[in-house]
Structure formats: C-alpha cells, structure tokens
Amino acid sequence: MKKILFILMLLPFFSCNDWLDVESEKSVTYLNYFKSEQDLEKVLISMFNNEKGIFAPYHVNAFGWAGLPCDNAGDYEGYRKLEPAEFFNKMGMEGWSGHYSAMYLADMLEENQFRFENISDERAKYWLAQANFVKALMYFDLVQNWGEVPLAPGTESTEAEGKSTVDVILKEAIRCAEVALILPTHDKLMDANGNVITSKQYASLGTVHTLLANIYAWMGGLYGDMEYWKKAEEHASLVIDGKVGFYDLEKTISLLIANTLGANRTSDETIFAIEINETDENRFWRKQFEERYPGLVLVDYPYSEMNPQEIESNYRKPWISVRSVLNLYPDRKDERRDEYWYRLGEVSYWEDSDWDDDGNVIDSVEVISKYAFLNKWRDPIRTVNPSFIDEDGEAQLLAMEGNRVVWRLADLILLRAECRARLGEASAVSDLNRIRNRAGLEDYDGRTDSESLRKEIFLERERELFGEGQRYYDVVRNGYFREELSSVHAALTDNDIRDGALYLPVSRNSFIKNPLMKQNIYWSWRQQ
DSSP states (O other): OOEHHHHHTTTTTTOSSSSGGOOOOOOGGGGOOOOOOHHHHHHHHHHHHHHHHHHHHHSHHHHHHOOOOBBBBBBGGGHHHHHHHHIIIOOOOOOOOOHHHHHHHHHHHHHHHOOOOOEEEEEEHHHHHHHHHHHHHHHHHHHHHHHSSSSOOOOOSSSSOBBBOOHHHHHHHHHHHHGGGGGGGGGGOOOOOBBBOOOTTOHHHHHHHHHHHHHHHHHHHHHHHHHHHHHHEEEEEEEEBBTBOOOOOOHHHHHHHIIIIIITTOOOOOOEEEEOOOOOEEEEEEEOOOOSSGGGGOOOOOOOOOOHHHHHHHHSSSBBBHHHHHHHHHHHHTTTHHHHHHSSOOEEEEEEEOTTTTTTTEEEEEEOOOOOOOSSOOOOEOOOOOOEETTOOOOOEEEEESSSEEHHHHHHHHHHHHHHHTTTHHHHHHHHHHHHHHOOOOOOOOOOSSSHHHHHHHHHHHTTTTTTTOEEEEEHHHOOOOHSSSSHHHHOOHHHHHHTTTSSSGGGGGTTOOOOOOOOOOHHOOOO
C-alpha cells in the first residue's frame, strides 16, 4: 500500500502499481504540504512522469504494433492478429495503473485546495487547470484503449469501483478539459518560480482545445452524430487559426525532422510533447533500444545495423518492403519518400556468388535490398558504458534524439480536414492540400464526395504521420479496421466489435481486490 504521506515524500517520482492500491490517509499528513507553488508543481511533475510512461514507453504497445503499416511485425505479429498469447502471456497485459495514479494526484490537489497557502487564487486555479488537463487526457486515452473503465473514485474512497460506460467517461473527460480552458496560450505559461515555460508538456490553451477536438472526433466516430464533428471542427479551428496561441507548420519536411521530431526540440509545429532528455534519462546501464514511437521498431540500417544483408535474414525483426513504401507514397514528387526513408530502393550489399575448389570466394554480386529503412528519426544516442561497446568499437544504440511528440499541427490540420469531410464542407480539401503542398505535392484533384475524400485524408494521415502512433486510432475512428488491419480483424463480426474486440483486455492487476471488475467480453473466454 502506498499512503499519502509516502506519495508526498516521493514526488516527483511517485507511480503506484494499481489505482486500487492507493489508500487514503488522515488529513494530518497534509499539514506541512501545499505551502507554496513549488509544492503544486512537484505534484504536476509527478503526473508528467505518468504521462511519460503512457505516451512514451520504452516498448511499443499492442495498438502501436497493430496499427503499424509494415509488412511483418516479426516476433510481435501476434498483436496484429489478435492472438491471445500476445496479450495475456508474452509481454503481460498492459495495465492502466499509470492513468489512475495521475488522476489520483489530480484529485489530491483538488480535494486539498483549501490547504493551499502563499498561493494566489489565480495561480491556484492555474495549477488545478494543469492537473485537470492531465486527468482529461488520461480518461480519453483509457477510452481509446479499453472502452468502458472505472471513474476515478477520489482520494478518500476505498470502495471498489466497477466500469462506467464510454459515454460517462468521455463526458467526464470533457468536463475536466473545460476546467483547463482558463490556461493561457503556450507563450504565456509560467512555472512556480516565475520563469517562462518552454516545454510543450505543460498544457496551454491550445493544448486543451486540441484535446477537445480529438475527444469530439472520437465521439463522432463512435456515435455517428454530426454535432460531435462540428464541435471537433470548432476546437481544431481555434488552434489552427491562431486564436489560442501561435502554431505553424515547419516550412519543409527536412525542418520537420530536425526541429519537431529531432534533436532541436524547438518547433512551432509542436502542440503537445513528452519531454525526453538526458537530464531525465539515466542510460548508462541500459542496453535496450527505446521504442518511444511505434515507427522506431523499423529503425535499423544504418543506425543499429551496419550491414543490410544481416537484416535480410533476421525473420524475428519487423520490416517493411520498398514496394510497400512506394505504394504508400505513390507520387514521385512526395518529398517524404526521400526524407522519411534512407536511400529508398538504393541500399545494396555484396553477396558471394562463386567459390573456387578450396571454398574461397572468387566472385560476388551486388544485391539491392528489398527492404525500406526508416529515416524519420536521425540523431542516434549510443551508450558510453564500455561494457556495451563491442570489440570493434561499436557502441550500443539506445535511443533516437528528440521529444515524444503526441500532437503536432499537421496532425490537427488533417483531423480538421476529416471533420470537414464528414460535414460535407469543401474547405476539407484546403486542409488536405496544405499538408500535401508542404510535402511537395500538387493540390488534390480526386473525387470530393464525403466518403472518397475522407479515405484520401486517412491515407494522407498515414503518409504524413507514419510511425508516430496515430494510425490504429485513425482506423478505428473511421471504421476501416476490416480493410486496413489484419485478416483476423476483417473477420470480426459486429457482435465482436460490441464485445470489445478493438479494445485491450483488462489486465489481471485490475481484478485484485476489486470484485466489481469485469473483463471485456471479447477477451473473457480467450483469457488463459
């Protein structure tokens, strides 16, 4: 059990194993806390740590694998085929403890605001708004991944909580997000010491409206109600049109890679990002590669593997073919072909082709690799630990530089395009063209009926946001799972969908001490 006293002592490093493991404590433990803004910011930073574990994990989650448009996921192909062994045994079921830990801390702030001292009402509301944004974000992510989940019970409750409907959870997410609408634009954010905040992990007015746009778009996809698409479009427009802070696309794809996704970490295109830097990471004893984005599992040659021939024979490794990439980016003018992919269709190696009678190689041929090599993240971080440097001096690849960008402006522009296509608005094409033009493409000249345009916007999101983690949710929101995912998904019945086939199973830890918890029906009879 982790009690409040220990929570306060361990900030900003607190993360409990299960939300039901958090036990209330008498208020006397609070008497020496909440005496300054710094105390409130420490709680928020602990919530940031939860965000990091959820949105920037070391390993790709199930839906990251399921949505990654590669030819084969290697050892993790089972996630794409809904194989129970993957979800229940191989890596263990993914749990929601980080979500509820973050919401517990948000509730702790709200329930104890009467204890705040030496903090103005304006600044108290500011920190509570930050906490409510995190809470709204947690609820939204829970719904996208699990569907029905429990409402956070508050810090004083020790009662078991059963699941609430998706509708109830999303309404609570909207309520929390609307509390956060008092936040200033990102250029006016200040920390507890009065310093200007540059981190895009702190919520701003633009971040909150982006979250609301995503929530309403998800509701539009779930319920087919045009009112939700209208609201999603309205919230997205406030951000895109510069009414809630300044955001802008990077001028070129190469600048996008360097500034938004790469080591520079400074970009007007970034709306919300998880901070990943050497200050927070102790990588000296790490040797596993950090898969902060799903696409990073396709990073190999020339970063982690210097010989492409070795990749050809590694059947355990995820891969995508040159042909698949060309099908994804069919226009030769698309600059993302060259910028997102390393020498697409040109990488070669020498293969032995003839030997003398003694077995010595006397001839070889140049072979063009059939594989495509992702180059969207280009700044490698290698170990400095001599134990992980091989005899040839090759240091273990640990990560690729850059923050974990959750939302960027190109994403939101294409989401608005989808909303406008759903609403039958011609301006959807303008949004689509803005992203196409940045990639060096001419204006879209295809069919503009709602369904055709929506599918083209989906494909553009697939091209623009390749490997960044949105695709599975785009597929589900649009109802394309039977055509865009695996053959197993294609065979799902409408009853399977209602029973939760597109959601994660509830983890075993969530059943501990909670007799009211129920497994998603689709997974209940598959559990081993």
